[in-house]
Amino acid sequence: MSKPAPLYNRLALIGVGLIGSSIARAAKAQGAVGSIVATARSEATRKRVAELGLADQVVETAAAAVEGADLVIVCTPVGVCGAVAKEIAPHLAPGATVSDVGSVKGSIVRDMGPHIPQGVHFVPAHPVAGTEYSGPDAGFAELFVNRWCILTPPPGQNQAAVDKLAAFWKLIGANVETMAPDHHDLVLAVTSHLPHLIAYTIVGTADELETVTRSEVLKFSAGGFRDFTRIAASDPTMWRDIFVTNKDAVLEMLGRFNEDIALLTKAIRNGDGDTLFEHFTRTRAIRKGIVQIGQDSPAPDFGRGHQ
Amino acid sequence: MSKPAPLYNRLALIGVGLIGSSIARAAKAQGAVGSIVATARSEATRKRVAELGLADQVVETAAAAVEGADLVIVCTPVGVCGAVAKEIAPHLAPGATVSDVGSVKGSIVRDMGPHIPQGVHFVPAHPVAGTEYSGPDAGFAELFVNRWCILTPPPGQNQAAVDKLAAFWKLIGANVETMAPDHHDLVLAVTSHLPHLIAYTIVGTADELETVTRSEVLKFSAGGFRDFTRIAASDPTMWRDIFVTNKDAVLEMLGRFNEDIALLTKAIRNGDGDTLFEHFTRTRAIRKGIVQIGQDSPAPDFGRGHQ
Ligand SMILES: NC(=O)c1ccc[n+]([C@@H]2O[C@H](COP(=O)([O-])OP(=O)(O)OC[C@H]3O[C@@H](n4cnc5c(N)ncnc54)[C@H](OP(=O)(O)O)[C@@H]3O)[C@@H](O)[C@H]2O)c1
Ligand SMILES: NC(=O)c1ccc[n+]([C@@H]2O[C@H](COP(=O)([O-])OP(=O)(O)OC[C@H]3O[C@@H](n4cnc5c(N)ncnc54)[C@H](OP(=O)(O)O)[C@@H]3O)[C@@H](O)[C@H]2O)c1
Helix, strand or coil: CCCCCCCEEEEEEECCCHHHHHHHHHHHHHCCEEEEEEECCCHHHHHHHHHCCCCCEECCCHHHHHCCCCEEEECCCHHHHHHHHHHHHHHCCCCCEEEECCCCCHHHHHHHHHHCCCCCEECCEEECCCCCCCCCCCCCCCCCCCCEEEECCCCCCCHHHHHHHHHHHHHCCCEEEECCHHHHHHHHHHHHHHHHHHHHHHHHHHHCCCCCCHHHHHHCHHHCHHHHHHHCCCCHHHHHHHHHHCHHHHHHHHHHHHHHHHHHHHHHHCCCHHHHHHHHHHHHHHHHHHHHCCCCCCCHHHHCCCC | CCCCCCCEEEEEEECCCHHHHHHHHHHHHHCCEEEEEEECCCHHHHHHHHHCCCCCEECCCHHHHHCCCCEEEECCCHHHHHHHHHHHHHHCCCCCEEEECCCCCHHHHHHHHHHCCCCCEECCEEECCCCCCCCCCCCCCCCCCCCEEEECCCCCCCHHHHHHHHHHHHHCCCEEEECCHHHHHHHHHHHHHHHHHHHHHHHHHHHCCCCCCHHHHHHCHHHCHHHHHHHCCCCHHHHHHHHHHCHHHHHHHHHHHHHHHHHHHHHHHCCCHHHHHHHHHHHHHHHHHHHHCCCCCCCHHHHCCCC
C-alpha cells in the first residue's frame, strides 16, 4: 500500500505559524510533497520548527528557502507578503508555483503579483480554517479537513498550475473553490472580518465599563460573552493587517451592520416585541444551514465540556 | 453511604424546558428534594416530561403544582412570570419559597413581587448557564456545574430562606452570588444580552446581502461567523422577553458599544494600524482571565472537533 507519488518535489514554507505548520504537518502526513524547506522571521521560531521536525530543512532567509522549490507558500501576515515576494523573486525556479494563505486576496494580488517573474505561476489561496492560537506549536494536520480553501488566480494563469494547487489542498483535506479576489474579500468581510471586528469591539467595551467590574465580566461570561472573547484573542498583527488591507469591504459590511443594529435598537426602545421575535426566528435558519452542510457541530454549546 | 436529607420536601417546577428540566435532573441526581411536581403550558410538553421521568408528578396547572410545595421555581420565559405569580399566589403554602430562573431580575421583582403573599419567601435567581437548545429534552444534570447562580432577594427577605436556596444551587453544582436586581441587569446586559443582540444582528445582516449569497455565507462561516450563529439560534420568545424587560440596561450598553465601534471604524478608515493593534492586544487579556477562572476551556476553537 505505497502512497501515490508526491504532487510537488519541494515545498518552501515562508512563515511557520499556525497555518504554515499545519500545512507542513498535513503535507507530510499525506505524502503530498517530496521534501519541505522552511523559514521564519525569528531565530526562535526557526529553532522551534527544527525541534518539532516540521521541515526537512530550516534556513535563515526566504531567498534561500525558495531555491529549487516547485511550490512556495508564503504563510506570513498579509501586510508583509509584498516584501517577501520582492525578496524571493530573483531566486524562484522557473515553472515553480507561488502561493500564500492570506485572509485578504485583493491586496495580495496587488502587492505580490508585480514581483512574480515570467515563467513562475502565481495562485493566491486562502484556507478558511483556523483557531485563536498562533505559532508553530499551535498547528495540526487535520486543521483543513472539510474546510474550504479559496483560490484566486489572476486572469490568464496556467490552468494546470491552478489545478495542481487545488489537488494539493484537496489531498490535505480541504474543499476547493475558485473566486475573483475582490469577491473573496467581500465574502470574507462578512463571514470572518466583520465578526472579528465586532468581537474585538464588545470585548473592549466590556473591559472599560465603570459600572460593571472586570471580575464580574469574567465570572458571568458564560451568558454569551465568552464566545466573543475567543475570537477577540486572535493574533493582533494578523488582524491589524486584515483590516488595513480589506478596508473597503469591511467598511461596506460595517455600514450594513450599523443599519441593522439601528433597526433592532429602535424595536427595543419602542418595546416592539413582534419585530424582535420575527428577526430572532429568521436567524435560526442560518444556524441550521451551517450544521447541515457540516461546517459546525450540532452539539449544544459547540460540544464544550460541562463537568 | 446514604445521601444527606433533602433540602426541600417538595419542589414545584412551573415550565420544564432547558432550565427547568436541568434543575429536575440535577435535583434528582443530588437528592436535593424529596419529590418533584411539574407543569408546563402545553399538553405535549407535560406528556414529554412524564415520559422522560423528570418529575414524580405532572399536573395540568401551575396552581395545582404549587399545592404543598416548599420550593417553587418558575422556569418560564421572563414575560409571563408575573401572570404565573398571580395564578399561583392563592395556592402557595405558608413558609414556602418562590423563586425563578429568569435572565432579567428587575422586571421579575416588579412583576412577581407584588403577588407573593405574606409568609411566603421570594428569592429570585438566575443561573448563568445554558445552551442554544430549548425544551425538556435539551436539559442535563451537569448544566450548572461550575457556573454562577445569582440571587437577587428583595431587601428584608428572610436570611434563612435565602441561605437555603443558595445551598440548593450549590448542591446542584453552582457557585452562588447575591446582587441587587438592577446591578444584575446591568452585568448581564454586557455579559449576555448585548452579545446576543449583536449576534442576532450580524446573522441577519449576512442573510440579507445581495452581493454575497447565502450559500457562500454558510460555506465560509468557519472564518468566525459560525460562532455567532450558535448564539443567534437561541429561543426567540426567551430573547424577545429579555430585550423588552431589560431595555434600559441594554440600551445603555448598546450606546457604549456604538461609541467603541465608531472609534475602530475610524481607525480602519484612516489606515491607523497602531490603534487597531493596541486594541486587539488589550482584548486578549480578557480571554486569558476567563480561561484562568475556569469559565471557558483553553482548548483551541472551544475544543470543537476537527476530523
Ligand atoms: N490564524 C488563522 O486563523 C488564519 C486562517 C486562515 C488564514 N490565515 C492567514 O495565514 C497567515 C499566517 O497566519 P498564522 O495564524 O499562521 O500566523 P502566525 O501563527 O502568527 O505565524 C506567522 C508566521 O509568519 C512569520 N512572520 C511574521 N512576520 C514576518 C515578517 N515580517 N517576515 C517574515 N516572516 C514573518 C512568523 O515568524 P516569527 O514566528 O519568527 O515571528 C511566523 O512564522 C496570515 O496571512 C493570515 O491572514 C490565518
Ligand atoms: N436558555 C438559557 O440559556 C437560559 C439560561 C438562563 C436562564 N434562562 C431563563 O430560563 C427561563 C426558561 O428558559 P428555557 O431555556 O428553559 O426555556 P424553554 O426551554 O423554552 O422552556 C420554557 C418552559 O416554559 C413553559 N412556558 C412557556 N410559556 C408559558 C406560559 N405562557 N405559561 C406557562 N408556561 C409557559 C414552556 O411550556 P411549553 O413547552 O408547553 O411551551 C416550557 O416548559 C427563561 O426565563 C430564561 O430567561 C434561560
